[in-house]
Amino acid sequence: MNMEKPKVSVEEYLWVAHFYDRMMKHVNYGAWSKYVMRMFDLARRDIRDVADLSCGTGRHLHHFIKAGFHCLGADISMPMLRVACSRPTVKNRLWQQDARHPAIKENSMDAVIMLFDSVNYLRRENEIRQLFEKVDRILRPGGLFVFDTVTEYMIRLHMTEYFETETWDDLAYERRSAYNAKTRMQYNNFSILRQGQLIRERHSQRIWTHKEMTGFIEKSPLTLLDARADFKKKPVQPRTERIHYILLKPKT
Template sequence: MTQPVEPFTDFAPYYDSFMLKCVDYEGWVKYIEKIFKQFKFKPKTILDLACGTGIPTILLAKRGYQMIGVDRAKAMLEILKKKSKGYNIITYEADIRDFTLPEPADACICLYDSINYLLTEEDLEQCFKCVRRGVKKGGLFIFDMNTIYGLKVFWGNRESVREAGNVNSVWHNTYDETTAISTLYLTCQVKDENRTFLEIHKERAYDLPLIQKLLFDCGFSLVNFYHHGTFIPPTPFSVRVMVVAK
C-alpha cells in the first residue's frame, strides 16, 4: 500500500495543470474585484492567505495590486516564486494560524476552500485573529468555504479519475457526518517516472452562524455571506459561500 505524503508536497508540481482545467480563476478574480466595488473599497496591498502556487495572486498582481502571499507548503511557494519574477509579490512561508506581517495589508483574501482545511474552531479563531492583526482597520477579509451541503452532498462519497500531462490521478472522497469532515484520498501516477504517490486532504464544513460569531469575537464588526459568485444570500443548497468581513 502506498504510504501518504504531506498534502501539497508531491502534488505541487502538477497542481496548476490539474486546477487550471477545472477552475475559472479569471472569474474568481473578477468576483473579488466586484466585491471591492460593492463595498466601495480600493485596496493597494492584498494578502493572499494559503496562496499556494499563486494563480490568483499573479492575476491580481497583473491588475496592479501589491500582493503578499502566505502559505506553509514550501513546495507550492517555490513554484509561485519561480512564476512571479517581475511581479510585485512578496511571499512568506508560514501557517495561516500563526503568522505576522511586517506591516498590515489593506485587504486579505483566502480562496478555494482553504479555510475548510482548518479542522477545529480553535484553528479558525487563531487564523481569524492573525488576519485581524494583518489587515488595516476598515480593510476587508474575503474568503470562501465549502458548505455542509457542499461537502456532504456535492462531494459526498464519490470517486473521479482525472488526467493532466503525464499524470493520471484518482480522487476518492468520503464524508463523515459525525465530524462534518470530508477526506480526499488523492492518488497520482506519474507515468514517465513510474512513480505513484498518495496525499490525504481533509476539509471540515461549519455552520455559518458559528463563522459569524468567531469573526465577531476576533474583532470584525461586519460579516456578510453570499452564494458564491453572487451578492445574494446563500441557500440551503449552496455548495460554496463567499464571506466578506470588515
Template sequence: MSYQQFALLYDELMNDVPYDKWVSFVERKMDQYDVMAPSLLDVACGTGSVALPLMQKGYDVTGVDLSDDMLSVAYEKVRSAGYDAAFYQQDMRELSLDREFDCVTIFCDSLNYVTSEDGIKQTFKKVYEHVKPGGLFLFDIHSLYKIHQVFMNETYTINEEEVALIWTCFPGEEPDSVEHDMTFFVQDGEYYQRFDELHVQRGYETDHIISWLEEAGFTVLCVEGDFTEELTDTTERIFFTAQKKPR
C-alpha cells in the same frame, strides 16, 4: 521527480478552476466598500493562480502558504510574468508578518483545511492583526451541503496526457469532515510515478463563522453563495465579506 515538479503538474491539472472569478470577487468588494489602496495578503496562496492576476491588475500582493513547494511554483510563475512579490511559508493559524494590508484573502476553500473550531478562531484573530482599520477580509468555505451531499462517499477521476487522478471521498473523524484520498499517476519518461495524498476538510455552520468573526473584532458585511448568489439549501461555496472596524 521532485515534489516541486509534481506541484507544477498539479497546477496544470487544476487549470480549469475559475480563478478569474475569485479575482473578480476581490475587485467587486474593494469597489463596493471603497477600499482604495490595493495592498493584499493572499493567505493559502498555493501556486499563485489568484495572486498573479491581482498583481497584473495593480495590486501589491504578498503570499503566504503552508507548502514550500507550492510557494516555489508561485514564485517562478510570478517572476516569469515579470512581477515581484514576497512569499512566506507560514501556517495561517500562526500568521506573523510585520505589516497590515488593505485586504486579506483566504480563497479556494482553504479555510476548510482548518479542522478545529479553535483553529478557525485563531486564524480569524491572526488575520485581524494583519488588516488595516477599514480594510477587508474576504474568504470562502465549502458549505455543509457540499461536504455531505456532493463529496461524501463519492469518487472522481481526471485523466490528462501527463497526469491522472483518482479521488475518493469518505467521512472524516471530526464532525462534518471529509477525507479526500487522492492518488496521482504522473508521467516520468516512459513510466508513471504514483503519489498518494490525504486531504482532510471540515465544514462549519454559517452562523458559527459569523459569530467567530465578530468575536475576533470584524463586522460581517455580506454572506453570499457561489460568488454572487443568495444563500440556499444547495449552495456549495459560501463567500464572506468582513471588515475591520475603522478607527
C-alpha cells in the same frame, strides 16, 4: 515499477502540488478574482496592499497583481509555492507562512484574502479564532478580510463518494472523496503514480456551517459585512454551495 509499497505522504500538497493546476483547469480564476475585487468596494479605505494568505500556486495572486494591487502571497506548502515561483508575475512576492500565525507587519494590509476552500483546511475552532485575530492585526482600520468556505450541501451533492482519475505523460492520479457527516470532515484520498512510484496523499477539510462561522465572526474583532452565495450577490440559503465572507476591520 514499485507498485507494492506505496509512499504515504503525511503532508498535504506535497505531491498534489505537481498537478494541482492541471487538476483545477476548469476553474476560472480570472472571474473569481474579479468577483472578490468587486467586494473591495465595501472597504472603508482605498485598497492597495493585498495579502493572499493561502495563495497556493499563485493563480488568484496573478490576477490581483495584473489588476494593479500591491500583493504578497503566502502559503504553508512549500511545494505549492515552488509551482507559484514559476509564474513570473508572482515569483518575487512569495513567503512560506502559516495563516494561523503569519509574520506580516501589523497594520500593513488593506485587504487579506484566503480563497478556494483554504479556511476549510483549518479544522479546529481555535484555529479559526486565531486566524481572525491575526488577520485583524495585519489589517489597517477600514480594511477587509475575504474568504470562502464550501458548504455541507455542496459536499453531499458533489463530494461524497466522489471519484476521479486522470492520466498524463508524466503522472496519473486517482482521487477518492469521502465525507463523515458525524464529524463533518471531508477527505480527499489521492493515489499518485509518478516515475513508477505509487504515492498516497490524504487531505482533510472541516465543513463549517454558516451558523458556526458567523458565531466565530461575532466573537472576533472583525465585523461581518456580508456573506454571499455561489459567486453572486445573493444571500446564503440551504442550497448554497460556496459562501464568501466579507469581514471588516472597524475604524476605532
